[in-house]
Structure formats: structure tokens, C-alpha cells
Amino acid sequence: MTPDESVVSSFKRAAAERAVDFIQSGMVVGLGTGSTAAFAVRKLAVLLAEGTLKDVVGVPTSRTTEALATSLGVPLTTLDVHPVVDLTIDGADEVAPDLSLIKGGGGALLREKIVAQASRREVIIVDAPKLSPRLGTKWPVPVEVLPFGWRSQSLFLESLGARVTVRLALDGAPFHTDQGNVVLDCDFGPINDAAALAARLDSRAGVMAHGLFLNLTTDLVVAGPDGITHRVR
Numbered sequence: 221m222t223p224d225e226s227v228v229s230s231f232k233r234a235a236a237e238r239a240v241d242f243i244q245s246g247m248v249v250g251l252g253t254g255s256t257a258a259f260a261v262r263k264l265a266v267l268l269a270e271g272t273l274k275d276v277v278g279v280p281t282s283r284t285t286e287a288l289a290t291s292l293g294v295p296l297t298t299l300d301v302h303p304v305v306d307l308t309i310d311g312a313d314e315v316a317p318d319l320s321l322i323k324g325g326g327g328a329l330l331r332e333k334i335v336a337q338a339s340r341r342e343v344i345i346v347d348a349p350k351l352s353p354r355l356g357t358k359w360p361v362p363v364e365v366l367p368f369g370w371r372s373q374s375l376f377l378e379s380l381g382a383r384v385t386v387r388l389a390l391d392g393a394p395f396h397t398d399q400g401n402v403v404l405d406c407d408f409g410p411i412n413d414a415a416a417l418a419a420r421l422d423s424r425a426g427v428m429a430h431g432l433f434l435n436l437t438t439d440l441v442v443a444g445p446d447g448i449t450h451r452v453r
């Protein structure tokens with residue numbers, strides 16, 4: 221890990237551990253996906269092991285998070301058993317001033333959005349460089365599409381003005397999400413009307429999810445050289 225990476229990790233960890241302070245015993249907690257959210261899972265596991273927190277169960281937003289939580293002894297549940305989540309802690313790829321997000325850099329966008337929509341409180345944790353003047357400035361919008369007809373979806377997304385890249389796995393084959401879908405990363409550049417774009421994507425058959433998370437964030441915890449800030453929407 222380079223010095224810069226270790227500094228970024230320290231900020232991610234600081235934001236994550238601050239968010240874990242919001243968890244109370246007895247809660248159903250949404251467990252996000254990505255490197256920042258992983259710090260939150262680790263901190264939660266420590267607090268449960270030492271008895272500081274009790275009777276907390278987690279709803280994982282990906283198989284990766286499920287495996288991490290299981291390995292650390294964090295009790296898990298499902299939305300079938302607990303259809304309402306008290307508090308979710310998750311990361312983001314880009315955060316706009318109105319707390320709208322781009323998520324899905326790790327491919328977990330569909331389950332993350334389902335859990336976010338089921339949550340009373342959605343706490344987003346980021347390091348400072350994730351902050352952006354407008355969505356799309358720093359990160360493409362991941363769009364999860366059914367493998368059936370994905371090339372037609374690519375043409376549709378290009379017609380909306382995106383430069384489309386099929387996300388590949390490490391072996392060079394197309395990446396597949398936990399649901400077996402394909403991810404098309406769509407570079408729209410800075411997005412003027414995220415709500416209108418989200419509506420267009422939501423209305424397209426075969427688009428299973430997109431990374432525009434609008435009106436879902438309740439809290440934002442940011443860590444950077446100036447310390448940790450917590451904003452409530």
C-alpha cells in the first residue's frame with residue numbers, strides 16, 4: 221500500500237467508525253459494500269465481540285459483505301425476516317452537494333438500493349475526494365442490465381449521451397453482479413438533471429438498476445485532512 225493509499229484508508233476507516241457510533245443495541249443494520257463499508261463491518265464486529273453492542277443483526281448488500289460479516293461473527297438476517305432496516309451504513313463513489321450519490325463502483329448497486337429504500341436511515345461514509353460539485357463529474361453511472369439484450373441497452377444509453385464501457389472482471393470477461401447481470405459504466409459527464417436521467421433509466425425494460433441514488437441519503441459522514449464532518453439531510 222502506497223503512503224497515499226494508507227492515508228485514504230485512514231480517512232475511510234475514520235468515517236466508517238464514526239458512523240458505527242450511530243448503531244444501537246437491538247438494531248437491524250444494513251451492511252454496505254466496498255472498502256469504506258468494510259471498515260464499518262469490522263468495527264461493528266469488534267463492538268459486538270466486546271459486548272458494547274448487543275442483539276444487532278446485519279442485512280448484507282452483497283455476497284462479498286455477507287462473507288466478510290460471517291467471517292467476523294456478525295449475525296446476519298434478511299429483508300424477508302426484517303423488511304425494515306433501522307440504519308444502513310454504506311459508501312459511495314461520488315457525492316453531490318444535495319447528498320445525491322453515484323454508487324455501484326463495486327457492482328453492488330441493486331441490492332444496495334433495495335436495502336437503502338428499506339432503511340429508516342441511510343448513512344453514507346466517504347473520504348473527502350468523493351465530494352463533487354455535480355454527479356458525473358468524477359464517476360460514470362453504473363447501469364446494471366439483464367444479459368438478455370445488453371447490446372441494445374448499450375445503444376440506448378449511448379442515445380442518452382453516454383460513453384458506454386462494459387465492465388470487465390479481472391480475467392477480462394464481462395463482470396457479473398450477484399444477480400448475474402452485466403454492468404455498463406456510462407460516462408455522461410456532469411449531469412444536469414439527475415432525476416430526469418434516473419427516470420429514463422428506470423423506465424427502460426432490461427435495466428435492473430442504476431447507480432443514481434437520489435433522495436436516499438439521510439446522513440453523510442466525510443473524513444479528510446480537516447477531520448470528520450457529519451451532515452444530516
Ligand SMILES: O=C[C@H](O)[C@H](O)[C@H](O)COP(=O)(O)O
Nearest residue numbers: 254255256311324325326328
Ligand atoms: O458497489 C459498490 C458500492 O456502491 C460502494 O459503496 C462504492 O463503490 C464505494 O466503494 P469504496 O468505499 O470502496 O470507495
